[in-house]
Amino acid sequence: MRATELTDPSPCTRTLDAPDTADIWVSRMKARVKIFTYGCQMNDLDSLKIQTEFSRRGFTATGYTREADVIVINTCSVRQKAYEKAMSNLGRLSALKRARPSLVIAVTGCVAQQDREGLLRRMPHVDLVVGTHQLHLLPDLVQDALKGARGRVVAEFSTCIPFMDTIPDTTLSAEPHRAYVTVMQGCDNFCSYCIVPHVRGPEISRRAESVIGEIRAHASQGVREVFLLGQNVNSYRGGMSFPELLRAIHSIDGIERIRFTTSHPKDANDDLVACFRDLPKLCSHIHLPFQSGSDRVLVAMNRHYTREWYLELIERFREARPDIAFSADVMVGFPGETEQDFMETMDVIERVRFDVLYSFKYSVRPMTAAASLADDVPAREKSRRLVVLQARQREITLENNMRRVGSTYDVLVDGASTRVEGQVKGRTTHNAIVNFTGERSLVGRTVRVTVTRAQQNSLTGVLSDAA
Ligand code: SF4
Numbered sequence: 001m002r003a004t005e006l007t008d009p010s011p012c013t014r015t016l017d018a019p020d021t022a023d024i025w026v027s028r029m030k031a032r033v034k035i036f037t038y039g040c041q042m043n044d045l046d047s048l049k050i051q052t053e054f055s056r057r058g059f060t061a062t063g064y065t066r067e068a069d070v071i072v073i074n075t076c077s078v079r080q081k082a083y084e085k086a087m088s089n090l091g092r093l094s095a096l097k098r099a100r101p102s103l104v105i106a107v108t109g110c111v112a113q114q115d116r117e118g119l120l121r122r123m124p125h126v127d128l129v130v131g132t133h134q135l136h137l138l139p140d141l142v143q144d145a146l147k148g149a150r151g152r153v154v155a156e157f158s159t160c161i162p163f164m165d166t167i168p169d170t171t172l173s174a175e176p177h178r179a180y181v182t183v184m185q186g187c188d189n190f191c192s193y194c195i196v197p198h199v200r201g202p203e204i205s206r207r208a209e210s211v212i213g214e215i216r217a218h219a220s221q222g223v224r225e226v227f228l229l230g231q232n233v234n235s236y237r238g239g240m241s242f243p244e245l246l247r248a249i250h251s252i253d254g255i256e257r258i259r260f261t262t263s264h265p266k267d268a269n270d271d272l273v274a275c276f277r278d279l280p281k282l283c284s285h286i287h288l289p290f291q292s293g294s295d296r297v298l299v300a301m302n303r304h305y306t307r308e309w310y311l312e313l314i315e316r317f318r319e320a321r322p323d324i325a326f327s328a329d330v331m332v333g334f335p336g337e338t339e340q341d342f343m344e345t346m347d348v349i350e351r352v353r354f355d356v357l358y359s360f361k362y363s364v365r366p367m368t369a370a371a372s373l374a375d376d377v378p379a380r381e382k383s384r385r386l387v388v389l390q391a392r393q394r395e396i397t398l399e400n401n402m403r404r405v406g407s408t409y410d411v412l413v414d415g416a417s418t419r420v421e422g423q424v425k426g427r428t429t430h431n432a433i434v435n436f437t438g439e440r441s442l443v444g445r446t447v448r449v450t451v452t453r454a455q456q457n458s459l460t461g462v463l464s465d466a467a
Pocket of ligand 1: 232
């Protein structure tokens with residue numbers, strides 16, 4: 001898990017609208033906001049929406065912690081490491097707060113929802129704790145805090161999440177041609193290791209009209225790719241099913257690519273598979289977390305599928321879209337995981353040959369069912385299994401990448417390459433990163449690129465022609 005700092009002050013200092021009269025005092029102050037983001041793409045999107053809302057009220061963004069009047073720590077608690085990173089950053093801010101008591105520090109996201117008042121007790125320099133269902137209140141709470149109302153906790157679950165309908169200003173993001181769009185939030189699955197249902201709450205789907213309206217608005221602003229987000233998009237119920245939503249989005253002019261994450265394998269049905277056969281704008285990639293290759297462990301994880309069922313599902317997707325690429329999440333060292341269980345996980349990796357695998361050591365999360373089990377796989381053994389798994393996956397990824405050498409792909413250009421001066425980078429429909437020599441003016445366009453070389457984490461190519 002990483003912390004993303006919205007570090008580029010230049011695009012962030014733009015304001016979108018004139019501030020409301022009620023907010024004029026804030027504009028006069030030119031309050032500056034710094035946002036730290038931990039965790040997944042949903043948190044990245046929440047931070048962009050937070051930034052958008054602040055910008056609409058006349059706040060400016062800053063890349064510099066020391067000059068901020070407001071610091072938002074948007075947290076993740078899915079893994080212990082992400083939780084500790086957020087806490088450590090928060091701890092470091094206490095010195096800044098002592099030096100400048102007017103500074104407002106707000107904690108949002110999963111840790112805010114998890115720790116609530118406990119966070120204020122442990123970190124008295126925190127002014128606001130705002131949970132996952134209440135982010136729409138953050139700008140008002142910050143304005144109140146700037147006037148002196150500090151030490152507030154707002155973290156109740158609600159039956160609707162107004163923030164899902166907030167349309168982020170994609171021009172504030174590094175990739176204005178791509179829009180991340182929330183379709184649902186929360187989870188009813190209660191996998192035994194997972195804290196998400198406890199901190200994001202039950203599943204709540206956004207109305208399809210709202211999703212489609214947002215995407216139409218993005219398309220009119222030049223967005224080419226939409227990335228639909230939810231903890232389990234396959235259980236979307238916003239007036240239509242998720243496959244129906246995909247078909248509706250597919251018909252929106254201007255949208256060239258559709259991606260989504262995350263899919264629970266048990267809810268990936270024939271209609272979803274058929275979308276990969278029928279909808280050319282749907283990218284040739286699906287993220288299908290399998291977590292373990294052992295049926296025994298899958299039962300203990302409360303995952304509701306077997307390894308054979310998962311492998312058959314992979315084959316159904318391959319029949320529908322033969323060149324589809326797969327990524328997944330997998331865990332080692334779940335309580336009771338034996339060497340045999342681990343070998344079964346390795347066997348799934350051999351059979352599926354994922355392009356990308358996000359692999360983790362099990363860590364106990366509070367409130368979860370697995371927290372009552374003995375964490376009995378020794379830390380050294382968890383590390384060994386992870387090393388073995390990651391080493392093999394690196395080989396498979398490189399082999400998959402090498403198979404792409406000589407092929408030509410449509411690449412949506414994202415920005416300057418971080419690897420080589422004068423190169424730009426983009427993504428294929430399979431979500432593979434390609435670096436190639438090209439002008440910055442190509443950013444946001446789809447071009448044809450022939451792959452000439454494969455690296456571990458990316459491809460190198462040459463421009464064929466503008467598509
Ligand atoms: S499906 Fe399972 S792993 Fe995914 S968010 Fe829900 S409880 Fe967590």
